[in-house]
Amino acid sequence: MTDDPSIKAVFPPKKIPAFPAALKRENLQPVFRFHQSLPGYQATPLHCLPALARHLGIRNIYVKDESRRFGLNAFKALGATWAVAGILCAKLGRPLADTDFPALKQAASHVGDMVFVTATDGNHGRGLAWAAAQLGCRAVVYMPAGSAASRVRAIEKEGARVWVTDRNYDGAVRLAAAAARENGWHLVQDTAFEGYEQVPDWILQGYTTMAREVLEQLGDRELALPTHLFLQAGVGSMAASVLGYYANALGEACPRTVIVEPDQADCMYRSALADDGTPRKVGGELKTMMAGLACGEPNPFAWRILRDFAAGFVSCADEVAAVGMRQLARPVGGDPAIVSGESGAVGLGLACRLAADGALAGIKAQIQLDASSVLLCFSTEGDTDPDNYRAVVHGPPR
Numbered sequence: 001m002t003d004d005p006s007i008k009a010v011f012p013p014k015k016i017p018a019f020p021a022a023l024k025r026e027n028l029q030p031v032f033r034f035h036q037s038l039p040g041y042q043a044t045p046l047h048c049l050p051a052l053a054r055h056l057g058i059r060n061i062y063v064k065d066e067s068r069r070f071g072l073n074a075f076k077a078l079g080a081t082w083a084v085a086g087i088l089c090a091k092l093g094r095p096l097a098d099t100d101f102p103a104l105k106q107a108a109s110h111v112g113d114m115v116f117v118t119a120t121d122g123n124h125g126r127g128l129a130w131a132a133a134q135l136g137c138r139a140v141v142y143m144p145a146g147s148a149a150s151r152v153r154a155i156e157k158e159g160a161r162v163w164v165t166d167r168n169y170d171g172a173v174r175l176a177a178a179a180a181r182e183n184g185w186h187l188v189q190d191t192a193f194e195g196y197e198q199v200p201d202w203i204l205q206g207y208t209t210m211a212r213e214v215l216e217q218l219g220d221r222e223l224a225l226p227t228h229l230f231l232q233a234g235v236g237s238m239a240a241s242v243l244g245y246y247a248n249a250l251g252e253a254c255p256r257t258v259i260v261e262p263d264q265a266d267c268m269y270r271s272a273l274a275d276d277g278t279p280r281k282v283g284g285e286l287k288t289m290m291a292g293l294a295c296g297e298p299n300p301f302a303w304r305i306l307r308d309f310a311a312g313f314v315s316c317a318d319e320v321a322a323v324g325m326r327q328l329a330r331p332v333g334g335d336p337a338i339v340s341g342e343s344g345a346v347g348l349g350l351a352c353r354l355a356a357d358g359a360l361a362g363i364k365a366q367i368q369l370d371a372s373s374v375l376l377c378f379s380t381e382g383d384t385d386p387d388n389y390r391a392v393v394h395g396p397p398r
Contacts (some may be wrong), residue, residue, distance in 0.1 A: 016332075019248055284296075
């Protein structure tokens with residue numbers, strides 16, 4: 001498909017899609033109402049980049065900037081708060097669909113000491129720690145080897161106890177699950193495995209709030225719907241949440257979607273390449289600066305959504321994310337500057353590379369990215385590793 005070794009793509013034959021009922025808009029009204037009741041809630045910005053779009057030869061570009069979410073520099077609290085609400089409501093015997101944050105906080109004060117545990121590369125753990133603290137509960141967070149010190153400190157700042165392990169991300173997940181079993185803690189993980197499906201589904205539902213916000217923001221500003229959607233994937237929950245929501249809400253108008261991963265942790269790409277419907281795992285160190293995407297084992301539910309609805313899957317080198325980071329930080333024309341971290345910028349980086357590199361013409365043609373296209377990307381984090389962000393965007397210190 002390409003002569004460029006930094007980017008690989010696969011476009012499997014279209015499947016007969018199974019629309020995920022849990023992501024239908026009418027079933028997600030309680031999620032949106034709950035998020036609106038959280039302290040500090042406001043819709044994050046949706047930026048238009050028309051000057052960059054002209055430069056890339058397409059009609060328009062939208063970027064959803066999740067660095068503003070609850071002051072946490074990433075979107076992950078959307079999933080963590082809804083999952084914690086689900087766990088608490090189940091313990092209290094309250095209907096989750098009718099709850100809001102003030103009522104839940106009051107009820108939580110009567111359940112005693114509750115501890116939530118998770119594994120994270122950074123953003124999810126910080127989101128969970130924040131959610132637990134808002135409700136007067138505790139959080140314990142396991143992190144993979146090599147986690148950035150700034151991400152560890154950010155989680156500890158929210159009141160969680162953090163353990164940096166000697167494992168990769170998937171190994172840290174297994175440690176967190178074991179700790180939950182041994183201590184009677186509540187595991188809040190965004191990947192599913194046998195016997196553990198409900199909490200990941202709640203997390204996936206929680207992420208749909210940012211997808212809904214985009215549709216409302218487009219409508220309020222009378223902007224065209226996107227024709228293309230580039231979504232980054234780790235375990236796949238964010239990508240599946242957004243794509244599943246739009247597939248249900250927009251039907252035939254759902255954007256043509258490309259799933260983007262780091263080449264050292266490209267489990268979705270490898271699953272699509274196998275084309276037998278079964279998710280594939282990636283082992284080893286999962287060494288990539290896109291820490292939030294350094295996951296080797298897909299969420300099976302997320303994989304099924306991506307398998308059924310995504311048009312293509314792209315595996316790319318870290319430099320593709322770096323291109324996106326630099327482009328968003330130093331915009332062309334009158335476009336706004338956006339601080340986007342390694343995992344947040346890779347979709348935009350791919351768009352830039354597709355426009356600039358003739359060796360990628362086959363991919364661009366396959367996804368029908370042309371002068372009529374409107375691209376939507378989700379910048380899911382800001383500069384969560386400030387040292388690396390500065391090095392990538394501004395160069396190493398002199």
